[in-house]
Amino acid sequence: MGLSFWQIAIVVLLVVLLFGRGKLSALMGDMAKGIKSFKAGMAEDEQVTSAPRDSVDGEDAKPVEASVAKDETAKS
Numbered sequence: 643m644g645l646s647f648w649q650i651a652i653v654v655l656l657v658v659l660l661f662g663r664g665k666l667s668a669l670m671g672d673m674a675k676g677i678k679s680f681k682a683g684m685a686e687d688e689q690v691t692s693a694p695r696d697s698v699d700g701e702d703a704k705p706v707e708a709s710v711a712k713d714e715t716a717k718s
């Protein structure tokens with residue numbers, strides 16, 4: 643009991659009649675811009691995470707959390 647071609651065609655026709663071609667084309671253009679922006683953001687994220695970390699004595703450097711750094715300075 644799936645959707646037939648005619649049912650899909652009727653739904654598409656109703657959507658075009660309700661919203662008009664202008665609004666649908668603008669909506670598709672905005673969606674395409676959003677997808678491109680998302681892909682660009684994902685590519686930037688991959689570049690940041692794939693960048694090599696600085697190493698200390700051959701070991702990977704680990705970031706120090708702000709709360710740990712504050713506790714050490716407060717004890718001194």
